[in-house]
Amino acid sequence: MAEKIRNETAADEELKTLRERLKACEFLLIGLGSEWEKAGGAEVQEAYRALASMTEGKDYFIVTTAKDARIFESSLDEAKITAPCGNVNWLQCSKGCTKDIWERGEVADGICPHCGAPLTENTVLANPYIEEGYLKSWNLYREWLAGTLNHALLILELGVDFKTPTVIRWPFEKTVFFNRKSHMYRINQKFYQIVGDIQERTVSIPQNSVGFIRNFASCD
Structure with a gap:
């Protein structure tokens, strides 16, 4: 069964486990959704700094549906980001x-x-x-993702809703299903539920993903 983290003690334990999985993974895939677009300026800037720290030394890619462009103002590598919603x-x-x-x-x-x-x-x-704005980075992402099959892939799905589920939510679930060496964290204050055949390799955390990532960095 997918694990749902309900209390602070369990959340602290999951932070520790996540840190261990982050250290051990060969590839890191991050999906950013509406919670990151809704977050306040200082809050999301701190969260992006935390993501930059988490990705340091990792082979990673980020897919974001946020249209506000704040991720491109962060220290994250623009060559490893695709923004299909513009x-x-x-x-x-x-x-x-x-x-x-x-x-x-x-x-x-x-x-x-x-x-x-x-x-x-x-x-x-x-x-x-006009989709040409993101297609080059999207194709790079698809090529990168194909290379993660049968490798230790850690997936962080952060604050993704159902407005555009075909961009992150459903494809990430499909990736977990086919890659038996993958593990996914779905962190979302409202849409944290996980169903289907991937529950054994997923963790569901009903918290705001921006705050969770900021806390992850502060506990480092």
Whole structure:
């Protein structure tokens, strides 16, 4: 059965076990969801610093659905991050006339140089959404993930909800199912439940993932 951590004593024990698994793993996969987008500035900055510490010396990749771009302002390696839901610091043509993506401020007047339409943030909220902004990093992630099969893979699913389950939540479950050497922590204040055939290699922690990671670092 998947283990659900209900009290502080059990949580402290799980922090210790997580630390041991982090040290022993060959690969580290991290998924960041809505809890990281909702967190306050100072709080999430501290949590990103904690993640940077956790990933030090590790072969890792991070998938984030957060669109706020704060992860790219952290010390985490941008080459090991993919943001398939977009990034508010990237801009696209609001009419989708081109696949071109611009950094914020790159086009001074905020007008598409191809058709004259206003530029808009290159996120899933755009209609149409130009996906070229993240596809290169996504392909690198898929290639990296394929190389983790049958290796000791630690998965941290942090604060992921059901708005885009096909990006992190369901694929992570599939990865755990096929990689018998993997172990996953699902940390989420509300959506911590785990079902199906992966329960023996998963830990469910009903806590806010941002606070949990900050606490993990403070206990180091």
